[in-house]
Amino acid sequence: MTCTISSLFVTLTVLLLWRVSEIAEACGCSLVHPQQAFCNADVVIRAKVVAVQEVVSGNDIYGNPIKRIQYDIKQIKMFKGPDQDIEAIFTAPSSAVCGVTLETNGKKEYLITGKAEAVGKMHVTLCDLIMPWDTISSTQKRGLNQRYQMGCECKITRCPVLPCSISAPEECLWTDLVIEKQVFGRQANHYSCMKRADGSCSWYRGLAPPKKELMETEDP
Structure with missing residues (x-):
């Protein structure tokens, strides 16, 4: 009797784990910066x-x-x-x-x-x-109105674990998850990834609309 109950428990556990895995696989999403979601x-x-x-x-x-x-x-x-x-x-x-x-x-x-x-x-x-x-920050609202679209030629690369780095100058490294342990940290809430005059991309933060050349940016 004990063996039967134990076997039944193991079977139910396996079925439950299989179901959880199935659901996770069915709705697997990659974390993206708000700007990337917009683009x-x-x-x-x-x-x-x-x-x-x-x-x-x-x-x-x-x-x-x-x-x-x-x-x-x-x-x-x-x-x-x-x-x-x-x-x-x-x-x-x-x-x-x-x-x-x-x-x-x-x-x-x-x-x-x-x-x-x-x-x-x-x-x-x-x-x-x-x-x-x-819940949307004032910087994100400005991004929705103009900046995010201006930065769609850039790519925001999420840092999954330190150390990490970009692989091309057109990328901005998104480190909120590893540094602040949250998806919506400083970069997600207050920064946009914008193209500079030399074709590279960099994080930008500011109250006024960014200058066309974006030669000077403020790093997070």
């Missing part, structure tokens, strides 16, 4: 959610319905994207498959990045940058 996205908006519903978007190869969550939104501002306002955001039905959960009372405003779909629609996942608007 990677088709659409970047400030918006609030006013309604939500589950919808069916066709069938899979086995004939099963593909369910998605549709968030109806009120767009407040578009920083990057098509000429027409975004009216609906689609996402997977659960976090296990990278679905995003947003508040739907129409009060909370978000910064939302994602991929364009049909006219007036976009798709988001947990791998996209989605943040409550009131």
